[in-house]
Amino acid sequence: MVDEQYFASFCHQILNEHPSIRFVGLADRQGHLITTAYRKNLVPLMDSKDTEKYTFQTVIRASMREVFEDKIGKQRYAVGLYEKLIRATIPIAFSSNKNRKFYLLMSFDLDSDYGHIIERKILPIIKEHKEYFM
Structure with missing residues (x-):
């Protein structure tokens, strides 16, 4: 069973790791958006329906790879580097159980050092929460 409150807290923890993080979302293996977190005072570039569609398509592309x-x-x-932002997709799977596969979706400001943030801050947090994703 998915614990939405736990996942919401997890996404907010990720969001608070760096001021250049705009958005954090967590999706299941079928592309359903479980929860999201947006930077304070951010005006999203997409509405909730577009975000759901983006999530589904992103998970499908990632699973095809x-x-x-x-x-x-x-x-x-x-x-992915876009004209208005940078997007990242991070697969989360610590178990051979395919039902326990998730995707962390993020967006960053264009001037961010996203590679450093992902490698040094985000991936270690995911590992800290490994037990819950199993």
Whole structure:
């Protein structure tokens, strides 16, 4: 069973790691958005329906890349650079149970050092919460 309150707290913890993080969302393996967190006073570029559609499409794309894991290894994260923001998708799976696979979706300001933030701040937090994602 999904604990939405726990996941909401997790997303807010991620959001508070750096001021250049605009948005954090957590999706399940089917592309359903479980929870989101937005930076204070941020005016989102997309409404909730667009965000749900983006989430579904992003999870589908990420899951399609998994067929190559045996050749190139598991994806740590994927980043897209857009004119108005930077997006990142981080697969979260610590178990062989495919039902316990999640995707952390994030957006950053254009001038952010997103690679450093993801590697040094976000991935360690995900590992700290490993037990809950199993």
